[in-house]
Amino acid sequence: MSKQILVLPGDGIGPEIVAEAVKVLEVANDKYQLGFELSYDELGGAAVDKYGVPLADETLERARAADAILLGAVGGPKWDTIDPAIRPERGLLKIRSQLGLFGNLRPALLYPQLAAASSLKPEIVAGLDILIVRELTGGIYFGQPRESKVLENGERMAYDTLPYSESEIRRIAKVGFDMAMVRGKKLCSVDKANVLASSQLWRAVVEEVAKDYPEVELSHMYVDNAAMQLVRAPKQFDVMVTDNMFGDILSDEASMLTGSIGMLPSASLDANNKGMYEPCHGSAPDIAGKGIANPLATILSVSMMLRYSFAQVEAANAIEQAVSVVLDQGLRTGDIWSEGCQKVGTREMGDAVVAAL
Amino acid sequence: MSKQILVLPGDGIGPEIVAEAVKVLEVANDKYQLGFELSYDELGGAAVDKYGVPLADETLERARAADAILLGAVGGPKWDTIDPAIRPERGLLKIRSQLGLFGNLRPALLYPQLAAASSLKPEIVAGLDILIVRELTGGIYFGQPRESKVLENGERMAYDTLPYSESEIRRIAKVGFDMAMVRGKKLCSVDKANVLASSQLWRAVVEEVAKDYPEVELSHMYVDNAAMQLVRAPKQFDVMVTDNMFGDILSDEASMLTGSIGMLPSASLDANNKGMYEPCHGSAPDIAGKGIANPLATILSVSMMLRYSFAQVEAANAIEQAVSVVLDQGLRTGDIWSEGCQKVGTREMGDAVVAAL
Ligand SMILES: CC(C)[C@H](C(=O)O)[C@@H](O)C(=O)O
Ligand SMILES: CC(C)[C@H](C(=O)O)[C@@H](O)C(=O)O
Numbered sequence: 016m017s018k019q020i021l022v023l024p025g026d027g028i029g030p031e032i033v034a035e036a037v038k039v040l041e042v043a044n045d046k047y048q049l050g051f052e053l054s055y056d057e058l059g060g061a062a063v064d065k066y067g068v069p070l071a072d073e074t075l076e077r078a079r080a081a082d083a084i085l086l087g088a089v090g091g092p093k094w095d096t097i098d099p100a101i102r103p104e105r106g107l108l109k110i111r112s113q114l115g116l117f118g119n120l121r122p123a124l125l126y127p128q129l130a131a132a133s134s135l136k137p138e139i140v141a142g143l144d145i146l147i148v149r150e151l152t153g154g155i156y157f158g159q160p161r162e163s164k165v166l167e168n169g170e171r172m173a174y175d176t177l178p179y180s181e182s183e184i185r186r187i188a189k190v191g192f193d194m195a196m197v198r199g200k201k202l203c204s205v206d207k208a209n210v211l212a213s214s215q216l217w218r219a220v221v222e223e224v225a226k227d228y229p230e231v232e233l234s235h236m237y238v239d240n241a242a243m244q245l246v247r248a249p250k251q252f253d254v255m256v257t258d259n260m261f262g263d264i265l266s267d268e269a270s271m272l273t274g275s276i277g278m279l280p281s282a283s284l285d286a287n288n289k290g291m292y293e294p295c296h297g298s299a300p301d302i303a304g305k306g307i308a309n310p311l312a313t314i315l316s317v318s319m320m321l322r323y324s325f326a327q328v329e330a331a332n333a334i335e336q337a338v339s340v341v342l343d344q345g346l347r348t349g350d351i352w353s354e355g356c357q358k359v360g361t362r363e364m365g366d367a368v369v370a371a372l
Numbered sequence: 373m374s375k376q377i378l379v380l381p382g383d384g385i386g387p388e389i390v391a392e393a394v395k396v397l398e399v400a401n402d403k404y405q406l407g408f409e410l411s412y413d414e415l416g417g418a419a420v421d422k423y424g425v426p427l428a429d430e431t432l433e434r435a436r437a438a439d440a441i442l443l444g445a446v447g448g449p450k451w452d453t454i455d456p457a458i459r460p461e462r463g464l465l466k467i468r469s470q471l472g473l474f475g476n477l478r479p480a481l482l483y484p485q486l487a488a489a490s491s492l493k494p495e496i497v498a499g500l501d502i503l504i505v506r507e508l509t510g511g512i513y514f515g516q517p518r519e520s521k522v523l524e525n526g527e528r529m530a531y532d533t534l535p536y537s538e539s540e541i542r543r544i545a546k547v548g549f550d551m552a553m554v555r556g557k558k559l560c561s562v563d564k565a566n567v568l569a570s571s572q573l574w575r576a577v578v579e580e581v582a583k584d585y586p587e588v589e590l591s592h593m594y595v596d597n598a599a600m601q602l603v604r605a606p607k608q609f610d611v612m613v614t615d616n617m618f619g620d621i622l623s624d625e626a627s628m629l630t631g632s633i634g635m636l637p638s639a640s641l642d643a644n645n646k647g648m649y650e651p652c653h654g655s656a657p658d659i660a661g662k663g664i665a666n667p668l669a670t671i672l673s674v675s676m677m678l679r680y681s682f683a684q685v686e687a688a689n690a691i692e693q694a695v696s697v698v699l700d701q702g703l704r705t706g707d708i709w710s711e712g713c714q715k716v717g718t719r720e721m722g723d724a725v726v727a728a729l
Contacts, residue, residue: 178531
């Protein structure tokens with residue numbers, strides 16, 4: 016039976032990096048007889064230009080029907096001044112929410128070949144391998160009511176709401192524990208339970224879920240302390256699970272510890288492991304169209320897709336292995352380049368991974 | 373005319389480090405004829421033990437009457453399981469809110485003598501000198517409504533509210549711009565305006581305030597990017613201004629970049645520069661009572677007090693200078709100790725600063 020993959024190149028460098036990832040996906044498709052059929056559509060600014068909205072209804076229907084989605088990146092200065100309601104990010108938030116992609120996996124992994132690129136001392140980050148599990152469809156990102164208004168005294172005010180229900184917390188906690196079980200069996204749940212009502216419930220529910228995972232060593236940490244500990248001693252962490260906003264902040268901080276954010280993929284999964292896969296980095300409008308962007312995070316997102324949505328472990332491993340081979344060969348795009356390595360463009364890098372595969 | 377200083381030693385290492393800071397304060401008081409009168413009370417766990425609440429009404433009245441407050445730190449495992457409504461942190465939040473201490477100044481400064489203690493590479497942090505201005509009495513920390521409840525389907529849910537009014541944003545933005553004016557004239561305002569209604573208002577109001585500060589170079593950054601940039605290239609920042617929750621996270625991250633959080637003071641100011649001064653670090657219950665805690669952050673908090681609440685610039689500089697001298701002498705408490713330095717306890721460190729003064 017064929018599997019449908021919807022490809023959403025997006026904005027900025029999106030189309031360039033996705034093109035390379037698609038090459039890799041097609042080679043894997045042939046080699047491992049995965050039966051994938053690819054179709055294309057737009058998300059973000061490109062969708063605003065084509066459909067007038069950052070996520071068209073027909074695109075959403077295609078995404079629903081697909082077995083997995085490969086996304087480039089969205090956003091750019093071109094759409095910075097349009098009506099906030101149709102900004103590119105809105106399309107991203109809507110597809111996450113409408114498809115119920117609540118489980119966001121963001122690895123922060125230091126590639127030994129790129130150790131020098133980190134701004135942290137080598138001994139602090141050598142061997143770093145953290146997985147951040149971020150809740151992606153709840154919390155303050157989507158909470159209602161939210162409003163901007165003028166008070167009776169003429170002053171403007173605005174507010175957002177940060178809600179979490181037991182079931183939302185339970186399902187993301189389970190993802191955290193499940194990931195810990197196949198990794199180092201350590202889970203750190205991050206909240207601000209000394210201040211927030213939603214965090215107090217978060218902590219209580221995580222404790223309940225923990226009963227089903229006696230093998231996992233669970234700890235709790237306040238978000239301010241977590242932001243410190245990631246800088247001080249990041250290797251203390253195995254899996255971290257946290258809410259939408261804290262996960263946004265901490266996963267970006269953690270990815271930057273590796274010094275090679277151009278290498279980091281991500282997965283956003285629903286309850287049945289249907290997923291959307293995208294690089295952790297953004298659309299980098301400043302280098303778009305120049306053919307110099309690093310496609311490896313997007314290529315590794317394909318590997319995550321094979322692993323999580325299709326349980327094609329062999330093919331997933333092969334792609335990761337191929338990426339490691341090109342790094343060993345000394346090939347580097349500008350963002351990860353260092354003295355003594357060979358600087359290559361987006362396409363050369365993609366071709367090298369295909370060759371290694 | 374005499375000036376009243378209320379001293380709140382708090383919990384854990386609080387009493388030990390405050391004792392040393394008070395020595396320094398008294399020497400400065402004599403030497404510069406500041407006319408300070410000190411009185412003592414309790415906050416946090418110590419207040420729970422004495423009054424049954426983490427901030428007693430009489431303590432609050434004393435704090436209102438005082439010209440400045442010196443605080444140690446609050447919290448500890450002893451009070452972790454009590455009724456959340458009277459946890460030590462509640463006392464801290466209440467005194468901030470009741471005294472209108474909305475302007476929280478948190479410097480992240482790398483002491484050249486301690487450069488090796490940072491987990492970041494020396495070239496990334498050498499000369500680091502950031503000031504984070506955190507809004508301290510609004511936002512999600514105090515927003516109403518907030519509630520934990522059981523839904524009709526039997527599920528628990530909880531929510532918090534993140535509100536900001538124009539006047540709240542305006543006054544903290546002014547603090548940010550004022551600080552930038554006496555420093556490097558660069559202000560970075562941090563928000564999440566691509567997602568939050570409150571952040572959109574934040575950004576708009578900061579832009580309005582900017583009109584009164586044409587000399588200050590203003591930029592805006594999303595909080596996730598700010599968390600990354602602090603790791604990647606922290607020296608790009610001069611002053612950062614942000615809301616209560618983002619400020620909590622980013623100031624802790626920034627302070628840890630210096631590797632010497634035991635060195636960092638903070639000030640929380642009201643509209644008339646009346647302030648509460650405390651170290652950035654916590655109550656460190658694990659080392660409480662051992663006489664090994666680093667008193668320098670609290671001593672430097674006294675320096676901030678003299679500078680911001682009493683405009684005693686000479687005395688403030690003298691204390692900073694004295695701290696620098698003891699570091700030059702090679703004296704170190706355990707948290708900042710490195711090979712070749714002399715390890716000293718809390719009291720010895722305090723005495724050395726007094727001697728240098
Ligand atoms: C673009 C933005 C809305 C988004 C988010 O905050 O979730 C991005 O920062 C991310 O982390 O994927
Ligand atoms: C103890 C806690 C409530 C407090 C806060 O979050 O404000 C602390 O982390 C701080 O930053 O002063």
